[in-house]
Amino acid sequence: MKFKRSFKIALNIIFHSKVRSWLTILGIVIGIAAIVAIVSIGQGAQQALAQSLNSLNANIITVSPGFSRAAGAGAGFRGGFGGGQDFGGFGNARSGSSQKNLTARDVLLLNSISNVEVATGYISGGVDKVTYLGKTARVNIEGIDPAVMKDIVTTDLSTGRYLVKGDSGSVVIGGRIANSTFSNIDINRMIVIGGKNFRIVGILQQSGGNDDAKIYMPIESAVTIIDGKVKDNYDSVLVKIKDITLTDDTVTKITNTLMASHTILANKNPDFTVTSLKSVQQRVTSTLSSQSLFLSAIAAISLIVGAIGIMNTMFTSVLEKTREIGVLKALGAKNTDILTIFLLNSGIIGFIGGVFGVLLGVLSSGYVASISGVSLGGGGRMGLATAYVSPQLIIGVFTISILVGLISGAIPAYRASRLRPIEALRSE
C-alpha cells in the first residue's frame, strides 16, 4: 500500500476517536513538557552560571592557607577580588593539617613561575570604627598591593581611580558603602578608619558582588588597622596568569613550588589550598548537571506513563478496527501494510505530543525560571531570568517523543498485522 494512503488511514483512526486520542496525546505532552522545562531550566542555569563566572577573573588562581581534601575542586574560593558572585558553599577550606600563613617569600616564588603574570598577597578583616561625616559603621577592609590593584580587581570604577604604586593613606570604596552605608561620599574626601585618616581616591560601581561592601587600601596600612595581622603574612595570595589554557599546569607548578618552599614531602598533605576559577566552574556545572539529570529522570517517569497510555490506546484501536483490518486483508493488504498503518498511528500520536509538549515545556520553563531561583549547591543561589531551550533539546525531545510513540505502538501494531483475515472479518 502507498505510504500516503497508510498515513491517511492512520490519521483517520486518530481523528475518529478524538477524545481517546487527545487524552493519550496529553500523557505524552505532560512528559515531554516536563523534560523540556527541566532540561532548559538546567541549561539556562548553566549558561547564567558561566556568564557569572566569566565576569569574574577567569585568569585568577587563589592560594589559601590550610588544606582541604576538596581543594582540587575549588574549596575556599572567594569571589572577593572578582567582584561577582559569592559561592558560599565552597568556602571554609581550612580543615587540614598544620596551617601556615602565606608569606612575602611565597609571593616572590610564585611571581617567578613562567605563566604567572603577577602574584600578590592580601589580607582582610572587619574594622568596627569606620567614620565618615560623623556616621560610624563596621566595614570589611581589604589590604592589597596597590601596584597590582587594577590587575586583580575587576569591578569597574564609578569615579576616581584604583590604588597605584606609591599610594599611602589612600582608599578605594565599594559601591554600596558609598551609596548606602554612608552618604555624600566623593573622591578626595577623607574617611576615618580605625582612628586613621584616609583619602578616598576611587569609588567602585555597585555591582551586587562582594566588592560593594569593601574598602581597599594598601596592605602596609591594612596591617596596622586590622587586628591580628602581621607584616608579610597574607590571608591569601592571588595569582593572575597569562594563559588560562595552562591553568591546570600552573596550579600544579604553584603547588609544587609552595610544597618545596614549605618543605612538605610529596606524599604529605600541603598546608595550603590552590583554587582556580576553572575548577569552581567545573564543580558547580557538575552539580547542576546532576540536578538536571535527577529531575529529568523524574520527568521520564511521566513519559513512561504516557507511553503506557499510547499502548493502551493502540490495543483499543486494534480491537475496534479488527473488522476493518480483516476487510483490508481480504482486499489484498499485506501484514506490513497493517503494521505500517498502526505504527504510523502511534508515531503520529508521539509527534503531536512532542509538538505540544515542547510548546508547553518552553512556556512553563520560562515561567518557572522567572519566578524562582536555581540553587547552586552549598547554599549559593542564583536567580534566572530565562531558561535556555537549545535546538538540540528540541530535536532530541521530538525524536524521543516519536520513538516513544513507535515503541509503544509496536506490539499492538504487530498483533494487528498478524491477525488472520477470516478471524478479523468475523469480529463484531
Next chain:
Amino acid sequence: MNSVIHLQDVWKRYDMGKAGGLSVLKEVNLDIKQGDFIAITGPSGSGKSTIMHIIGALDVPTHGEVFLQGNSVRLMGQNTLATLRSKTIGFIFQQFNLLPTFSALENVMIPLELIDTPDAEAKERAEALLKMMGLGERLHHKPTELSGGQQQRVAIARALANNPDVILADEPTGNLDSTTGRFVMDFLSRLNEQGKTVILVTHELSLVSYAQRVIYIRDGRIEKEITNKRPKKLS
C-alpha cells in the same frame, strides 16, 4: 477450460477444547473453471461460508489442498496470498464491509492502491466503476450517507477494481430490497457473460437459478451438484 480453483479432499475442523472437535467441512472436492457461475447453497450452518473463505484464501483447510490458478495455497506465504487475493479475487460481502471513514471513491481506490497503481490511474478507474454502478453523483459520500443498495454497489465496484478473474459473493442480496437485489444479480450475470468466474454463496433458492452449477452443502459435505442447463438471463 482451465481450472481456476480446485479443492481436493478439503476438511476444516475446529478444535473445541474438551468438547472435542467440530468438522465443518468434510471431504470437499470441487473444481471451478474459468467462466463458471457457481452457486453454493445449503441450510444455515452447513459450511457454505467456510467453503467461500477457503476458496478466497481467507482461511486455510485443516486437511486437503486448495489450488488457485494451479498454485497450491498451502505453499504460498502470507504476502503472496495477499497479492493473489488482490489481483485474482473480488469479494462482495453481505455486510458490504466498506471502510466507514472513507468516501465511496476512496473505498474503491483501496484495492488499486494495495497493488501500487498510480494515483491518477486509480482515481480514474474508481470513478469509472462507480459511474458504471450509477453512483457518479455519490463519489465523495461516506458509506453512512448511502443507502444499503448504494453501499452494495460501491462494494461491487470495489470488487471489480483490480479486474479480478473471480468474483466471490457471500449473500450479496441479503441486506437489500428485491429491486436492488435483482440489480445485483443481473450485474453478476453480466460479469459472468463477460468471462468472469462468479461464485455465489446464498441460502436463497431463488438466486441459484442464475448459476450454471448449483452445489448443495449439508453438514459440511457436498450433498449434490446440479447443472442448470438454462440459467436465468438478465431481467
